[in-house]
Amino acid sequence: MEIKPNVYAVGAIDWDRRLFDELIPLPDGTSYNAYLIKGSEKTALLDTVDPTKTEVLIDNLVRLGTQRIDYLIAHHAEQDHSGTIPDILTLYPDAKVVTNPKCRGMLIDLLDIDQEKFITVDDNETLSLGDKTLQFVYIPWVHWPETMGAYLQEDKILFPCDFFGSHLATNSLFVDDEPVVYEAAKRYYAEIMMPFRGPIKKNLEKIKDLQIEMIASSHGPIYDKPEFIINAYKDWVGDQVKNEVVLAYTSMHGSTKKMVEHFVDALTQRAITVKLFNLAAADIGKLAISLVDAATIVLGSGTVLTGPHPLVTYAAILTNALRPKTRFASVIGSYGWGGKMLDQIKNLISNLKVEILEPVIAKGHPQNEDFTALDRLADEILAKHKELEIT
Numbered sequence: 001m002e003i004k005p006n007v008y009a010v011g012a013i014d015w016d017r018r019l020f021d022e023l024i025p026l027p028d029g030t031s032y033n034a035y036l037i038k039g040s041e042k043t044a045l046l047d048t049v050d051p052t053k054t055e056v057l058i059d060n061l062v063r064l065g066t067q068r069i070d071y072l073i074a075h076h077a078e079q080d081h082s083g084t085i086p087d088i089l090t091l092y093p094d095a096k097v098v099t100n101p102k103c104r105g106m107l108i109d110l111l112d113i114d115q116e117k118f119i120t121v122d123d124n125e126t127l128s129l130g131d132k133t134l135q136f137v138y139i140p141w142v143h144w145p146e147t148m149g150a151y152l153q154e155d156k157i158l159f160p161c162d163f164f165g166s167h168l169a170t171n172s173l174f175v176d177d178e179p180v181v182y183e184a185a186k187r188y189y190a191e192i193m194m195p196f197r198g199p200i201k202k203n204l205e206k207i208k209d210l211q212i213e214m215i216a217s218s219h220g221p222i223y224d225k226p227e228f229i230i231n232a233y234k235d236w237v238g239d240q241v242k243n244e245v246v247l248a249y250t251s252m253h254g255s256t257k258k259m260v261e262h263f264v265d266a267l268t269q270r271a272i273t274v275k276l277f278n279l280a281a282a283d284i285g286k287l288a289i290s291l292v293d294a295a296t297i298v299l300g301s302g303t304v305l306t307g308p309h310p311l312v313t314y315a316a317i318l319t320n321a322l323r324p325k326t327r328f329a330s331v332i333g334s335y336g337w338g339g340k341m342l343d344q345i346k347n348l349i350s351n352l353k354v355e356i357l358e359p360v361i362a363k364g365h366p367q368n369e370d371f372t373a374l375d376r377l378a379d380e381i382l383a384k385h386k387e388l389e390i391t
């Protein structure tokens, strides 16, 4: 499909994929976007597709009558975009892989591509295709260190690879349902980019002087109103948190659940929004989305084999890895006869720059004093949120 004169989307939609990295849920599938630019003198292919979709990319190139590819632009070494490079180099043996030095090294390591095949480019370097010019922009740490984007100067299209992308399978070439794309893009940001808020802020700063009419990421539909996703990213990477508590818990015999129910009620009475996740059935992606904005996270767990329930351990490890801008944390839960559940959870979230608020741990079934302590914790959260002026 042509997105601007002589600029074509040639990637693949993956309607059925449900997991990425065997970890990240993809409830709406995804796409691996690749773009073919036919300049008056040279032809460039921007990225390839996941190796499971090689035939789709090749079919699309054939249907466009692509006799020759001069440049294969590799923005990022991860295999969902680079995995078909070896097949393309076999079909188009004159093509040179254009990338930055760090990505070149990673592509050699990951895909065993011949060193002679590469042309490396510096930040802001340009590459002429005749009547079209690509300007490369390094945008490191949109989860890997080597990623770059390309700006097509004449058509004012930014190709930023994963940056601004969304895991969303759709045959709409352009964004046609902003709320749906917003959630998919936020999920993607939350799951892989949130730990790199600092570098991403710098990347946003870096592209701000480009005149961008379209953003064509490597996942999801193209943004023909780029301010929609740029403004969303500014909000997500900003320091502001919201009057929200993410409460992720599991309960084996009901004690922790009773505490959770009381606590949700206490927070509701204080007009604090609760994002509640029963980890036995939760979509971890939605938990990640909630962590983007929440001022406070509370983990709820019973005690299993002297420690937290493994599902809570998993949520704590994930939260620790995602390093949200959350400001406060606490733990609620129960135990039967002892254990180190509380200390272990605190250790698991040691990356978070949070103030730990006094936990509430009940011995067995929660008693009146435990419910009173939960009210006290809700009061403390409200007071902390008021200090931040977010209530």
Ligand code: FEO
Residues within 6 Å of the ligand: 076, 078, 080, 081, 143, 144, 162, 218, 219
């Ligand atoms: Fe879509 Fe980091 O690859």
